[in-house]
Amino acid sequence: MSGAILEVINLSKHFHRPRTLLSPLNRRSDVIPAVDKVSFYLRPNETMGLVGESGCGKTTVGRSVLRLLKPTSGNVIFDGRDITHYSDNELRPLRKDMQMIFQDLDAGLNPKMRVEDIISEAICVYGKLSDAEVRVKSHALLDQVNLKYSKLTSYPAELSGGEKRRVGIARMLAVGARLIVADEPTSALDVSIQAQVVNLLRDLQKQLGLSYLFISHDLQVVELMSHKVAVMYLGKIVEMGLTERVSGAARHPYTYILWSSLVEKQSHEAPRPARPDRRASSWGVYDFERPSRGCRFAPRCPVYQSLGRPAECTDPDNEPQLRDVGEGHQVACHFPLIS
């Protein structure tokens, strides 16, 4: 994809259960396919939302993209360079341009260092500056993330959640990154603070032209932040496209259920008009998983149930692949919903 800052092609990451002496005895497979053949691209100044339930591999995608993990297969192309096989030393200069906001508020905040040390360390990673320059720059960063200068002398334990998040963002801005993987940046925060952080991230994008890979399970925030959305289910992207299409005209049963469960929860807002689809009448999702072959969603898929369990869905050789259904909207399902 020309002009893309990040391109991910068929990325897979399999984890291995630790091998023990008795491993050959138990017949469980030792491989956890956390991410399986995921492809997408991200343009400068663009936000892509990545949603899906817990454990579906969102964080693993983010970590592999930044090469904090070594992908099992596939390619990660950053700024035109294939960084899939770069070593740590080769990656270090690139880290200047790509950064991560971790799900965990405390990540990267050394509990024994003051805020000023944390920030000045980040400023000096790529070139030593004089003390005065560091001070000017760290004040500018604090202004950017709306943090009081008085917090510079605090230790991380003395900061509130929102402040920790801001320090994390300031640290990331200090190196001047252009691509940012934001892993659930708001989920560990209080309701009243979430909006501050969302606004901050949006403003920074406008000012600095950042690109975000925005991982979250808060669908409303994703809808607000993102230009396009990818929905993951058990390690695979099942639907991807412009935000309005994915949220408003979902074609994959899982996406549809995901968004309608959001609407169901908010009865005080006007419910969306029911979809003209007879299959949707008695839909439910089961909160259990059975191993499946073919389409991974089949055990929970209402379409599969209502169509009388068609063989295509569970055919191991015919796992549904992402197909374009118009205007860059891609769906991996044999029987996509009629929009």
Place this chain on the structure above:
Amino acid sequence: MNSSPLLRIENLRTFFYSQRKHAFVRAVDGVTLDVGRSETVGLVGESGSGKSITAMSVMGLLRGGPGVIGGRIEFESAHGRQNLLEKLQAFVEVHEQNGRVMSVSKDEKGWRKASERIMRNYRGKEISMIFQNPRTSLNPYMTVGGQIAESIRLHTANRSESEARERALYWLERVKIDSPKLRYKTYPAVMSGGMCQRAMIAMALSAEPSMLIADEPTTGLDATIQSKIVDLLEELKSETHISTLLISHDISVISRLSDRVAIMYGGAVVEFGPARQVLDPHEEARHPYTAALIDSVPSQQKIRDKSNLQAIEGDVLDTINVPAGCRFYDRCNRVKDGIRERCATQHPPLQEISSGHHMRCWLFAKG
């Protein structure tokens, strides 16, 4: 309904003590609310506002001192009305200075004994609780069914093993766990989060209590499963007519299930009234905090326009250094010249501003 509520909490105060700072953590300081029969009352507030501690105070399950130091918790059961904190005054001595608690003496052993004696008749039998984290509140070494059957034998007339088993299966089916017979024998570790939550609900309801306290029943579950648990709670509400105190920070869950809502900020209830009135964004009389909280959630309109969210400026309240005036003063955007003085220096009382609608704000203060 208001004439004789099932549960009535009045001006509850639960403090903790920080060894490190030699200071009180004012976890709950001024909670007043009531739950009527077959009514669901929502308790909303951000993390650390004291929701769980309120619930634990009602259940008498607190750890750490000094714990409950004041207030009333009235509960109505078949044996009449009882204040669960009946003898508390005898065990606690509180010294205040300029309206601020500076020292507390409490005979903790004595109080725990007295409280246990009272709570024995209520906990699990009359009031059940679903805890914030379902996975850790189930015993990992006992089968799910076994745990439910045990609770049934403990709290209901079904004493025999087979009877209890029957009832347990009934409740597992009731909370829509698929193939209950199979699940009866599984251990919590192999069940998904949603299933554990269902099992917890089954266990809480199996004692057939008159009141259920649900502490964040959907937090930490996946979006699709959250809505299923909410469905289940809604169904149980309309079928069993159980009274529920529903704790959550998810306003959409609360608005769907609650008849009345109490909003907490910094350990105190700041607004309490009918859900429709409290949560309606177009309502005139709203507490500034409630209003800001609801506006900060991304609405369909905001998403469509891609506009910035309405954020509440400032930071979450420090429960140790609670300001002398209104606790929301630093972040409030509705302070007017006429009341600024009072907002900054006096803690507003919880007053009824219209029938059944209580408010803790000088903007609406009468007289």
Place this chain on the structure above:
Amino acid sequence: MKKYIQTTVDVVDYSSLPLVQKYALADLLYVAYGLLIVMLVLVSYFAGMFDMLPHDPQQINMDLLMSPPGTDGHLLGTDFMGRDILSRLIVGIQAYFLPGMLAISIALAGGVILGVPAGYWGGRIATCITYISNLVDSFPRMVLILLVIAAFKPDIYYIMIVMGITGVPAVATAISNKIYFLSQKNFIEAARALGLRRRVIIFKHILWYNCRALLIIQATLGMGEAILLETSLSYLGFGVQEPVPSWGNMVQSGANYFLQGNFWPSTAPALAILFTILGFNLLGDGLNNILEDRRGK
């Protein structure tokens, strides 16, 4: 009746409190006492160097055998050869200190060299290191020491090398557990994502900021242990040899006269051992609580 008191209306920022309020009094006292013991080490070396000991520790005085404390300027009396006990006690510090330092250095250096890779990379390296640790751990330390003594000669430095090596697994495990704990919190990954060099991550963030308390406590505990080992072996005659004074051989030589009513030649070094080991252990405890910001309950 339990009483809780809030002392000030507005609770000040914790980090700006004066030392005495910030940390538990007990911890401060522990550290103060421990530092006093460490000071004595310096006193011992300087006194030896500048000839400021009350008496020559080796000078035999046949006129003053077994004199009780206070006799003729001998503050703690003299031993069976008329040597000044106080001076011998002070010099006796040197018998444990450098050998102890050697043992500690070996244990810490080995622990860091093995523990950091085990915690940082995990996987196969960690497994190997665990196996080695278990191997070393499962070998009785005393047997090893006696073997070394038998094979070479009864020299305190050989013994301390053995002690250092056998101390490696404990330090390595503690460090690798700490690093594992840090990596659970995405700490190391975040530092890598920032682009920090591995060297900086390991030495600055892991070892300096997060393991220093652990290393200090291991060092002080190790010193206590070294004293115990040195004195017991010297007592048995395997460690420091007469006439060089060591608290162990002093207790031993004094013990022969204990039943005759001359208790000071053995009691004085025994008490010195007790209070010194206590001092190092308390120093470790106190420093640990202070550095880890843990207030005693």
